Amino acid sequence: MTGKLPTSASVLAPGEGAKLHAPAAERNGEVLCDLLCRHAPRRGQALEIASGTGQHVVQFARALPGLTWQPTEIDAERRASIDAYGAEAALPNLLPAVPLDASQAGWHKRHGAQSLIVLVNLLHLISTPQARVLIEEAVHALAPEGRFVLYGPFMRAGQLTSAGDLRFHAQLAEADPAIGYKNDADIREWLLGAGVREVVGIEMPANNLAFVASR
């Protein structure tokens, strides 16, 4: 992420103590838990990229207790928020947040053998070269048979498909012409090129898409 983002890209409010509150994370938490419960392996290590406030990872760790969850975040204030939610939830399968810039090459060596990697709402906020590095690294960080679940707003066949998506993409591109919505076919191509054997696309509420990529 470049720092040049419209305010609509990540709406946050202060919460109690170090906790931050993202209304979007509150809205889509249940839908994401349902998605993961249908497609995630039941045991092993799970890594979340760009955990944001930490609202999601607490729900994920509750919904999938056989996975040990490692939240990660580039931003220190958000890592403190993740840890505040984590301390409150006191779940045995949720680890403290660690720093990760997922668009930097090489991180798979520090975070290998993941049964599951989850990425929610980041790819539209970074450039295409950064998104390609992130996908390559995530696929290399998967264990054999591991799964990478991506969720967010995407173009379909090169088209923005709702008035809200047209508006949001235009705001992103105005703030930084290098960022904005990525195309569904490109995501598939990058995932398959990085070494997954199968990619399933799933239509999600609010015109979002999920991809479940299996190694």
Ligand SMILES: C[S@@+](CC[C@H](N)C(=O)[O-])C[C@H]1O[C@@H](n2cnc3c(N)ncnc32)[C@H](O)[C@@H]1O
């Ligand atoms: C729109 S928020 C989504 C947060 C969370 N996944 C959610 O859905 O609530 C985007 C997040 O990506 C993080 N981020 C931005 N660039 C990143 C990068 N290069 N690597 C990892 N995280 C990044 C931001 O700090 C922010 O928390």
